[in-house]
Amino acid sequence: MSVSGTDVEDVVRRTAPAVSRRRVGYVTALFAVLVLLSLGAVVVLLAQGSIAVPIGDVVGVLTGQDVDSAVHRTIVLDARLPKVVAGLLAGAALAVGGAQMQTLFRNPLADPFVLGVSSGAILGAAIVILGTSGVGWLSGLGVVSQLGVTGAAVAGAAGVLLIALGIARRVGDPVVVLVVGVMLGYLAGAVVDMLVYYTDPDRLQALATFTRGSVRNVTWNELQVIAVSCAVVLGLSVFLAQPLNALLLGDRYAGSLGVNVRRVRFLSLAGVAVLSGITTAYCGAIGFVGLAAPHLARGLLRTADHRLVLPASALIGAVIVLVAEYVAGGNGLTRTSLPLNSVTAFVGAPVILWVLLSGRARRSA
Amino acid sequence: MTPVSEPAALQAVAVTAGYPRRRRHPAVSVLEDVHLAARPGELITLIGPNGAGKSTLLRTLVGAQPPLAGHVLLDGRDLATLSARERARRLAVVLTEPVDVGQMSVEAVVALGRMPYRSWIGRGTGDDRLAVDRALVDAGVDELRHRPLTDLSDGERQRVMVARALAQEPAVLVLDEPTAFLDVARRIELAAMLSRLTAATGAAIVLSTHDLGFALRRSDQVWLVGGDGSVTAGAPEDLAHGEAIARTFAGENMSFDDAAATIVVADDTAPGATVQVVGDGRARQWAEHAVRRAGWTPVAGECGRVLRVEPGTPCRWRVEGTRVPHAAGISFDSLVTHLRGQVAPRPEDSRTA
Known part of the structure; x- marks a missing residue:
């Protein structure tokens, strides 16, 4: 390799610094903007609602200063902060899950909602919630803890993921996989409907938010579960960024680079199952965020490098969910509120269409 | 050594x-x-x-x-x-x-080759950068380093x-x-x-x-x-x-x-249809090619027929000898046509004709 050594150094000195410095500047600025956007969305959501709290008070409460109005303090900390943090985490979790799924499935249209993973989570949760009320076999369990429901949701998500991946590896055509995912979602939904039909109406309340997607009912206690598990999994997915990059080249190239493909795929799928299972268990099935955010991240960053795409997706996903929550009722303009899905579809559906029509879906088959 | x-x-x-x-x-x-x-x-x-x-x-x-x-x-x-x-x-x-890696620059794809040397997080070191630069130069794709892989031709992509x-x-x-x-x-x-x-x-x-x-x-x-x-x-x-x-x-x-160092379809040659090819370099080489394509066999020594080719494009040729009618023409196309016409009647018959 030494033959061309001096040439190399010349070339590097000539071209590399200017281009890479500009690039680093762009990426840094992009991340700064995304962080500011999510912080801004958090503050606005905390301030607005049925009772408006001055921005100054919101910042004061957040930074731990004394705020004159105890009412404002209570509204911000107890009524609004849990849902805002839950929205932030749910958006990040779904987006990171979607980004990983798109690479694992080699399918630009993969995401927890589209491929029915969220429906699987709902099914898992529904079996535990409704099963205890008299359908029979699960009622003997007695105490249904929050963690039981959460675990069931994660298991349901994992189940659908495994089925979808098994089919995707045989079929290959992203559009077919997409349809299969939608069908799996319908199937899971149908089972949930059956369970609902044969169950005690009192218990249905617990299921109501699941299918619509909402962060509004999250309490501080629940938030602890979401925060800890999402933070752990999101943190760990940093380690998957590099192996996922290798997987972009295909399984065989990744293997030749020393990546244990089976292990990476398992860890990543487990992570996705936890992220989407937990998000769905507490905030319901929020659609399209996991699909749109990674595409927006790649488009803005102009790279598929997961070391950048995963954190950028997380921030974009958080912003999407928070903005959606604002439009869906967090603005306090109306007394009623929309399901989050009605808003996220405005972002997600165009992205799906754009991906399909631009031909990326076909080419990567 | x-x-x-x-x-x-x-x-x-x-x-x-x-x-x-x-x-x-x-x-x-x-x-x-x-x-x-x-x-x-x-x-x-x-x-x-x-x-x-x-x-x-x-x-x-x-x-x-x-x-x-x-x-x-x-x-x-x-x-x-x-x-x-x-x-x-x-x-x-x-x-x-x-x-199909989606959006990735050539440099980023090549840098994936450094994975076996990197920590779990994937931070690059100076060594990594140097190895990537050397690989880009050695494979002749240094000028492409900032281009997205999807923009490249098949040949460039393979490099x-x-x-x-x-x-x-x-x-x-x-x-x-x-x-x-x-x-x-x-x-x-x-x-x-x-x-x-x-x-x-x-x-x-x-x-x-x-x-x-x-x-x-x-x-x-x-x-x-x-x-x-x-x-x-x-x-x-x-x-x-x-x-x-x-x-x-x-x-x-x-x-x-053996000469072409490859497998060829055996020529369907007419027996006895041989000709000595005289000429220089490429003209002679392609004249022999044309002779074989016409179903004749070029030979090195005397055989009663001589094909002379002159350098220049299109090539001038002349067939002479004791056992064939004299003929001349320009371009290998007419040479092949002429030779094929000569093969159809058996070489023995052409003598009496």
């Missing part, structure tokens, strides 16, 4: 390659008792008919499937005992199938994949039919680049190919996978001269053309 004492970068010792027993499928050994050695800096081509086991052998040599028996040694260590990461630091592959493999700084580089999707010019370009790389990097390069001409002209060693489960290794000239290549490839109506 005794090549024999130089340790092999990649060595197959009594390897049986094939597929292990699975449910309801018995074990299948495709190749048996294979002994091969690739020394540093050698360019080795792996040739053989379709279905003879080229891919099976390659997969076994790179550790993608374990040998049924025997050992594959990489830098003297058994491939089976190396971790995937250790292996990736010594052995790199370039596959046939094109990759980028070679650069990515070089970034692994391997002792052995294995390419599975790297020229399969390339046009003639890109093939030659890639072949020349690979020859250069053996000298520049000191790596042993093993590639499978269907291009017999390339295999014989460029490689230091040919590994010939016969259809009978054997693998013969040797210098290209030894295999061609010993007719191992002819035996493996030539079928009915095909023969191994």
